Amino acid sequence: LRKIDEQNMENIIKFLRQLPFLAHWSKNVLGKLSYAIEKVPCIRGQKIVKEGDPADYVYIIERGEFEITKYLGKDEEEQKK
DSSP states (O other), X not given: OHHHHHHHHHHHHHHHHTSTTTTTSOHHHHHHHHTTOOOOOOOTTOOOXXXXXXXXXXXXXXXXXXXXXXXXXXXXXXXXX
């Protein structure tokens, strides 16, 4: 079981090192960060975060695509005209 956990941690560290904002972090620090990572599978069209929700998590997309939308209230829409 321990080997599986170590392999999983190595895979997470390898993935995190590919991210430019984490690439310079040490293996030790990335290893600690890996304990806080939770993989969350998502399906097409699923909303992950809604505008105005508190920022309780940081999401890193491992693979796939995502879309960001911004609600423009009536006042904002009129100002653009």
